[in-house]
Amino acid sequence: MIVGNGRPTSGYTPCEMCPLRKRPSLRAFTPDELAFVKQFKMDELHVDPGASFLREGAAAEHLYTVLSGWAFRYKMLDDGRRQILNYALPADMVGLQGALMREMEHSVEALTPLVLCVFPRAKLWDLYSKFPSLAFDITWLAAREEQLIDENLVNLGRRSALERTAYLLQHLYVRAEEAGLVKNGTIQFPFTQQHLADTLGMSLVHTNKTLKRLLASKAIRWKDRVFEMIDRTALTEIAGDEVAPRQGRPFI
Amino acid sequence: MIVGNGRPTSGYTPCEMCPLRKRPSLRAFTPDELAFVKQFKMDELHVDPGASFLREGAAAEHLYTVLSGWAFRYKMLDDGRRQILNYALPADMVGLQGALMREMEHSVEALTPLVLCVFPRAKLWDLYSKFPSLAFDITWLAAREEQLIDENLVNLGRRSALERTAYLLQHLYVRAEEAGLVKNGTIQFPFTQQHLADTLGMSLVHTNKTLKRLLASKAIRWKDRVFEMIDRTALTEIAGDEVAPRQGRPFI
DNA sequence: CGGGTTCTTGACTAGTTTCAAGCAAAGTGG
DNA sequence: CCACTTTGCTTGAAACTAGTCAAGAACCCG
Numbered sequence A, B: 001m002i003v004g005n006g007r008p009t010s011g012y013t014p015c016e017m018c019p020l021r022k023r024p025s026l027r028a029f030t031p032d033e034l035a036f037v038k039q040f041k042m043d044e045l046h047v048d049p050g051a052s053f054l055r056e057g058a059a060a061e062h063l064y065t066v067l068s069g070w071a072f073r074y075k076m077l078d079d080g081r082r083q084i085l086n087y088a089l090p091a092d093m094v095g096l097q098g099a100l101m102r103e104m105e106h107s108v109e110a111l112t113p114l115v116l117c118v119f120p121r122a123k124l125w126d127l128y129s130k131f132p133s134l135a136f137d138i139t140w141l142a143a144r145e146e147q148l149i150d151e152n153l154v155n156l157g158r159r160s161a162l163e164r165t166a167y168l169l170q171h172l173y174v175r176a177e178e179a180g181l182v183k184n185g186t187i188q189f190p191f192t193q194q195h196l197a198d199t200l201g202m203s204l205v206h207t208n209k210t211l212k213r214l215l216a217s218k219a220i221r222w223k224d225r226v227f228e229m230i231d232r233t234a235l236t237e238i239a240g241d242e243v244a245p246r247q248g249r250p251f252i
Numbered sequence C: 001c002g003g004g005t006t007c008t009t010g011a012c013t014a015g016t017t018t019c020a021a022g023c024a025a026a027g028t029g030g
Numbered sequence D: 001c002c003a004c005t006t007t008g009c010t011t012g013a014a015a016c017t018a019g020t021c022a023a024g025a026a027c028c029c030g
Helices: A031-040 A096-101 A121-130 A132-158 A161-178 A193-200 A204-216 A232-239 B031-040 B096-101 B121-130 B132-158 B161-178 B193-200 B204-216 B232-239
Strands: A043-047 A052-054 A062-068 A071-076 A082-088 A107-110 A114-120 A186-188 A220-223 A226-229 B043-047 B052-054 B062-068 B071-076 B082-088 B107-110 B114-120 B186-188 B220-223 B226-229
Touching (some): A031 A121, A071 B132, A132 A161, A132 B071, A132 B096, A161 A193, B062 B096, B096 B132, B121 B132, B132 B161, B132 B193, B161 B193, B161 B226, B161 B232, B193 B204, B204 B220
Antiparallel strands (some): A052 A107, B186 B226
16 A cells, blocks of 8 residues: 555565564563454555645544654644644554544644554454453553643743753654664654744744754754754753653553 | 542532433443443542642542533643643543553642542553443543644644634633533633633733733623623634534543 | 732833745756 | 756844733732
């Protein structure tokens, strides 16, 4: 299955060989659960950067888990203003809200080449009735997502531009770290400054200037899509608050 | 059970006589479900205005549903800045996140005298394994909550002070309406301007001035704790977007 | 009738957006 | 392989928005 100006699917990942499964922070499946999830997964979807595979207002027939790549959830106002709500990384679930309520209230766009596991909304009930443990996990993931947005809301509402930017970068870094994308303090960052601006609720120009100030502090480096954490403590200092990483978590 | 400088519990509401149950927008229980929820409810809690019955950082042993009154979820920064995340009205659930993750990441405070149904976190697993339908409802509620915060985030990030304020008032009004608290366009509003300011991510002074401008538009009236919707269309016009009411919804 | 909280208002300051332009790097097509 | 276009980044100046400070008025409660 292909979306956008996609290239062909490069093979299918069977659940028992799921690369995410190795991550120690993720809860292990029982054999029964694994068998269920294996048949629950109906397809694998490859999405090109810039393509929105879920759209506000559209009915959602599927539910997805990110296998690899970055995506972001966003909402648009009529006049084109965009607010990015959150980012999704490998092991994150997207589209649950649409699966439950039928109609999506936000859109989701791929930020990098993205691979998704596709689950049919129609079988969600099956999951709930046969595997309470998985149902529990899904609720956990929903609550976790809420938690992340809560933090984002505090960030927008109550922190200054500099704190806010520092906090967001810290947040993204920590999540990337959890997803195993960081290699000795360095990571490929797929965002443009416009993405950050739309996440932070600031103008592009002001985001640029704030970023400059932040770079001047020597706490981080960010050039040519490569982000480097130089002084974590200093960044936390600027942000005024630490982003706590999460230990155990489920995924489906 | 009493919290804050509470007065004694004025009776206990058995689930089969739950006053919320009458509301047509709420999904009806099967007899089995009702029986389960009845024993799942372990207590009723009365909280006085201004008291926080759930606190950021504390372990949560319980999960609550609002029976009557208003509450709000919030987070504080070290230096005292406060961000209100969302409000809870009758039939809304609070503390789910704490029940799932153990530790609360936000606090919840009563805005009016508040009556809550108390459910033990320990029996949540019971619910998931025996009543997938209720598990489904809980997930639905979690997703709904996320949706509301998403909207709030867009509001803070991408709307001007005037639009933002108009949108919030519209939002609160619609939710109060759903909860059956509105009587011919009029409702008791328990917030101070400080509450609105902390919700909107603006200073108190600026909120006051923005509110003035809004009142000058004649779309609404708000005096002595009484809010009145005069011209809904005009308010929507100012907000730039309509707040869609929700039809069917579950509750526990 | 105090004393506290909430609401108002004006003046001043700081923070942010908008506008306008230029530059660099990457991608496109002849 | 070289214009040419596009996209993303950068900068300064001007205009506007929002925050802070300060103080007084209105209201509420005991």
